[in-house]
Amino acid sequence: MHGCSWGERLRDDRYTLAPLEKRGRTLVRKARTVFVGRQHETEELLAGLEEVVGGHGRLFVIDGEPGIGKTRLAEELAVHAPEHGALVLWSRCWKASQAPAYWPWVQLVRACLRAAQGSEIISLAEPAISDIAQILPEACESLCEPGLRPNPAPSDPEQARFRLFDAICTIFRIASNARPLVLVLDDLGAADRASLLLLSFFVRELHHCRILVVVTYRDAEVRGSLALAEAIGDLAREGTHIRLRGLDDRQVGELIEAETGERPDAQALAAVCCATGGNPFFVQSIAKLVPVQDLACIARKWPETRRMRLANGLAAAVGAHLAPLSERAKKLLVVAAVAGREFQAEVLETATGLEREALYAALSQAEDYGLISEFPDSPGRYRFVHSLVADTLYEGLTSVERARLHIRIGEALEAIAGQGSNAPLAELARHFFEGARAGGYERALHYAEIAAGRATAMSAFEEAARFYQMALASIKMTAKVDEHRRCELMLMMGEAQNRCADYMGARDTFVQAAELAARLGSLEMLAHAALGYPGLQWDVSPDGNQQAIELLERALRAFPERDDPWRAMLMARLASELYHRPSAAGRREKLSRRAVEMARKIGDQRALLAILGHRDLTLSGPDTLQARLANAHEMMQVAEKIGSEIGRYMAFLSRAICYRHLGDVRKAEAEAEAMGMVARMTRLPVCNWGTQCFAACRGLMEGRYSEAEESARECLKFAQRMRGCEADDLFWPAMIDTMREQGRLAELEPMAARTVERCPAQPAFRALHALVNCGLGRKQLARADFELLAAHDFTDLPRDNTFLACAVALAQVCAALEDRTRAEQLIRLLSPYADLNAVFGPLASFGSMARYLGILAVTACRFDEAENWFRKALAFNGRMNARPYLASTLVDYAEMLIRKGSQRDFAKATEFLASAQEISEAVGMRALAYRIDEIARRTASASANAAVSEVPERKVVNGAAAGAEQAPRAPRARVLELVAGRGPRRAGISEPGSLSSDTSHAAVSDDAANHAIFRRDGDYWTISYEGKVFRLKHLKGLDCLAYLLSHPATEVHSSGLAAVMNKLPSGDGPAVLDSQGDGGSAADLGDAGPILDDKAKNSYRHRLMELREELEQAKRIGDLGRAERAEREIDFVTEELSRAVGLGGRDRRAASAVERARLSVTKAIKSVVAKISQYDRELGDHLSTTVRTGTFCSYKPDPRYPIVWKLD
Incomplete structure (x- = not known):
């Protein structure tokens, strides 16, 4: 491997690829000639290969236990692939500690370029080849035109990673145009994280390439590796999964x-x-x-x-x-197992001192018995045919024997490869680290540090973090610890952890680095640690990111009062971390402004860019939009001057948010498109997340509910990986309007309640929670929160980036509570923001603020003023193509006109309702459609003498409803029929306690009510609704539904319904909760106690202490096997403890009787409603939107149009 350069090997005839059918067949048949069973799996792979030949890329993921035949199945595919004209390229993954970053891809690219040597593929792929110089520097030098130098790596590491990924995809894509490719990545569980990320990227580019990718892994490995689990999850969505089981x-x-x-x-x-x-x-x-x-x-x-x-x-x-091997061959294989799953004869020769002839005789014997095989295209390089053999031989050694052999192999590698740029740094670092007890700590530190730097240059940040961790473990064991160097290593490790999104690990690393820097008296390293600590700028809990604030304050106090880029960055970062602390508003602005002025004065452009980024947050309120835009423009100028793609992304994002606030859709979309291009280029997870959030928000605004909800949930999953349950804070506010329209608002209430409990002092979350409670008919709970926020006439609400969302929620709750006095106060407070779109976080946008001012004006009986606000809102929401908010505004406006009562207003209201109906039908706004029907019926009653047939067919203001031109005429015709007093009533689909419903009308008499039947006759139920009759065999849950139908508008405790369902005694009947109450005794049922009792928790904690000591000892002596076992058990014990203990150390309870009842009743009721829907869709719709399940269940039909259910 190291005897000649890679370029020389490429040009040497011995290394030119033979036709792959010969290489593949030789490799397979020499390894193992027997292939039994697996006919179905083989046929499936070959069928996939035929699709690839036809131009459609495929991915197969093969898993199973060790020895089950995963590799053998892939080899069988390799035998048949040449018959289909395909070229097979094979890579075997090593454990991350045994190979450099991207090792499986290095093998595949090398093989591909060898096969393409002398063809036009090389010239076509030349730009991409020059981009992979990070991992294969010899490739550009050997294959490209003389004088062509490798493309310089971008200054931004994330951009460099994207360019590398794209270049590798390009090489294979060009090669597949000439001949179909089969890429095999064997034993994926051993791959480094960087290789897994590249694989996830690669398979998404497969669809129109003639490439078949086959991946094998052991199923048990997924449970022990989060990175592998995430990668397998990505692959499962893109390809076909084959699980191998034992032979019959x-x-x-x-x-x-x-x-x-x-x-x-x-x-x-x-x-x-x-x-x-x-x-x-x-x-x-x-x-x-x-x-x-x-x-x-x-x-x-x-x-x-x-x-x-x-x-x-x-x-x-x-x-x-x-057993059949000679003793010499057995001993040689033991040394080879320490070297790795793949090894060089030259290294074994140097490490063992064996004569070459004796060495090759022993290797030949092992090869004859099928234990190892030589690489056909790399003489002298071998691999273990089955990794179980290597692993078992390695585990059979004592720790002392392993250490000695690792040192000997490390020294052999040094002697052969030297310490130049081609040195196998990952292998050298591993062998000297694992041989540390035999005297390898200094060399382990040396090579781990260099390997980490190389991994960073290759954009393999996960590998860089691992090598820095190895270096830190080594430096503590050296004869004289260099604390300054140790602190530098910590800082570099923290940066690597940040770049690979390991934010929890980065926090711990930077805290330790700060403590060490303070002891050393190093101001710059202390500042570096404080600035590196991951910030969670959206965390608005009372102690949100308190540790970051403390670190920054500490570093800032240590710096002298002078112009210094470090001091300027500390001030800017501290200002941003203080954002959600209203009491610190004055200091925040002062710190931010001084930081920008200092950075401009110093002239440090990189520091200025970072400081402008922090100032972007401090300016993110509704009163400072123009200042924020100006700041974003300066960010862009600086970013382009210094070539920072991340800086450009942040500037695009800031401008897109500002334009979205201002309702300028065209400019916002242009910025979002540019933002997306940078995100795709950098492949930085946070950038991709921000872009996806923006797209999801746009989908929700435009009414593409299903697609947008899916995107929003993907955003939530990513945020949860970074922040855990706090990520819910971003999701549920954005989904309120969507889920209210779909009758699913109850799904959000638990999330909202958790957020308010965690952030009790944050007004926006409390107001939004009140809005959810209003939508669920819990007006007493909503009023309590509303009054709390109104205690100082709303003057103490912070004007930050949560203010507009808070105002939106307060306006709607105020209207639902019909609080005229508070409405007047809110109008005065919100009038300056009428020309803005209400934006909240990266996902939520609630449309024109003028709409909510109109709602408040109606509540305050200021109808002329309300009409002006609604007109402005129609124009604003129409320009933004915010169809759900446009439709809602039309309905709000129509209701107001109906309350005014003139014939002219009735006609105008009818037109608005017709336009809104078209939008609601197109978008799927079920609750709004039902509300429109009911308003139209009221209009018919109020204007019985109106000449409905003469209502003009015209569109709404400024073409706001232009999207309805192509919509079917049925919705408009329906509204006109209803207004005229004709047409059937729509099945109820409104949320109970609908915020905009007018409940001031007189109750409808029982004579006017519809009559329906829900009666049990033995083993069958007779059900009749709106003239349709059917019979249904008894199911669990029908009794519960019957009880709810017999007690409309009453909240019944799930435990009581469980008793009804199971025919159990339940005292005086189900516990109920009326609309004004707080619950009955049923809510006080106990639970099954804590998941772990005190004795068990103490045992777990004691064991955790023992394991941590054992882990430290194992790392100190270099016993990585023992360290891995300890880490696995630590992960298990920690997971058990976290499952049993919640925030503040409180015990989590095992499932309570209430919880069990809630789950069983909910499941039963939903099941019978689904069954009923099969027979009567309208009744199913009615029940699915009027029956609420949960701890308390209820049936809440519209009180104006009651249904009298006959149950006897």
Whole structure:
């Protein structure tokens, strides 16, 4: 490998790729000639290959337990692929600690470029080849035109990573145009995180390429690796999953016969199948171990565990494979196992001191017995055919033996490769680190630090963090610890963790670095640690990011009062972290302004860009939009001057948000498009998240509910990985209007309640929670929150980036509560913001503020003023194409006109309702559609003598409803019929306690009510609704539904309904909660106690302390195997404790009786409503939107149009 340059090997005839059918077939047949079973799986792979030949890329993910035949199945595909004209390229993943970053991709790219040598593929791919110089510097130098230098890496690391990923995709895409490709990534569980990210990127580009990707991994590995689990999740969405299981009895017999030439009898076959579970590796091991006639006896003596996962079972299996070898060959394989799953004969020769002839004789013997195989295109380089053999040999060594062998192999690599740019740094760092107890700490530190720097240059930030961690572990064990160097390593590790989104790890790292920097008296390192600490600028809890504030305050106090870029950045960052602290508003503005002035004076452009970014947050209120725009323009200028793509992204994002606030859709979309281009270029997770949030918000605004909700949930998942449950704060406010329209508002209430409990002093969340409660008919709860916020006539509401959302919620709650006095106060408060769009966070946007001023004006009986606000809102929402908010404004306006009462107003209201109906039908606003129907009926009643047939067919102001031109005429016709007093009543789909419903009318008499039947007759129920009758066989849940129908507008506790459902005694009947009450005794039922009692928790905590000590000791002595085992057990114990203990150390309770009742009743009621919908869709719609489930359940039809249910 190191004897000649890679370029020389490419040009050497010995290394030119032979036709791959020869290489693939030789490799497979030499390794193992037996292939039994797997017919269905093979056919599926070959069918996928045919699709690839036809131009449609495919991905297959193969998993199963060790030895089950994953690699063997992929090899069988490689045998048949040349028959379809495909080129097979193979890579085997090493454990991250044994190979450099992107190792599986390095192997694939090398093989691809060798195969393409001398073809026009090289010239076509030349720009991409020059971009992969980060990982293959020799490629550009050897294959490109003389004098062409590698493209310089972008200054921004994230942009460099994207360019690398895109270049690799481009190379394979160009190669696949000439010939279909099969790329095999074997044993993915051993791959580094950077390679996994590249794979996720690559498979998304497959669809129109002639490339088949096959990935293998062990299913058990997913549980132990979050990175692998995320990657497999991405792959599962893009490809086909094949799970391999054990061979059946017939196939096991065929395999034994193929191995031994004899067919086992039924007794022996049954014993082998029982012992091995059909695992081919174990079957072959037994077959190699004993004659066929003795199989039954020996198999019964093997471990009884079905899959033979115990160490002695593996050892026995591997021992069977090793038994025929000479002692020299066995010992050589042990050294090879320490070297890695792939190894060089030259390294073994140097490490063992064996004569070359003796060495190759031993290797040939191991190869003849199928234990290792030589790479056809790389003489002298070998691999273990099965990783179980290497792993078992390695585990069989004592820690002292391992350490000595690691040092010998590390020294051999040094002697062969030297310490230049081509040195295998990852291998050198690993071997010297794991051999540390034998004297390798200094060299481990040296190589780990260099390897981390190289990984950073390759944009492999996950690998960089791992190597820095290795360096830190090594430096603590050196004879004289250099604390200054240790602090620098911590800072670099924290930066790497930030870049790979390991924010929790980065926090811990920077806190430790700050403590060390303070002890050392290093101001710059202290400032670096404080600035590096991950900020969560959207965290508005009482102690939001308190540790970041403390670190920044500490660093700022330490710096002398002088112009200094570090001091300026500390002030700017502190100002941004103080954003959600109203008491610090004056200091925040002063710090931010001084920081910008200082940075401009100093002339440090990079510092200025960072400071402008922090100032962007401090300016993100409704009163400072123009100043924020000016700040964003300056950010863009500085970012372009210094070539910062991230700076450009932040400037685009800031301008897009400002234009969205101002309702300038065209400019906002232009900025969002530019923002998306930068995000795709950088591939930085936070940038992609921000872009997706913006797209989801736009979808919600335009009424693309299903698509937008899916995007919003993806945003939520990413945010949860960064912030846990706090991410809910971003999601539920954005979904209030959507879920209210779909009758799903109850889904948001638990999230809203948690947020308010966590952030009790944040007005916006409390106001939005009150809005949710109003929508659910819980006006008493909403009033309590409303009065709390109105205590100082709303004057103490902070004018930050939550203010407009808070105002939107307060306006709607005020209207629902019909509080005229508060409405007057809110009008005065909100009038200056009438020309703005109400934006909240990255996801939520509530439309024109003028609409909410109109709602308040109606509440205050200022109808002429309300009409002006509604006109302004119609124009504003129409310009933004905010169809749901346009429709809602039309309906609000129509209701106001109806209350005014003139004939002219009735006609205008009818037109508005017709236009709103068209939009609501197109968008899927079920609640609004129902509300329109009811308003139209009231209009018919109020204007009985109106000449409805003469209502002009015209569009709404400024073409606001232009989208309705192509809509069907049915919705408009329906409204006109209803206004004329004709047309059937729509099934109820409104939210109980609808915020905009007019409840001042007189109650409808029972004579006017509809009559329906819901009666049990033995084993069947007779159900009649609006003239349609059907019978339904008894189901669990029908009794609960009948009880709710017999108690309309009454909240019934789920435990009482569970008693009804299960025919259990429940005292005086189900506990109820009327609309004014707070609950009955049923809510006080106990639970099953804490998940863990005190004794169990103490035991877990004691064990955790022991494991941490054990982990430290293992790292100190360099026993990585022991360290990994300790880390796995620490993860398990920590997970158990976190499952049992909540915030503040409070016990989490096991499922309570109330919770069990809630779940069973909810499931039963939803099931019967779904069944009813199969027979009567209208009744199903009515029940699904008027029956509420949860801890308290209720049936709440519209009180103006009651239904009298006959239940006897």
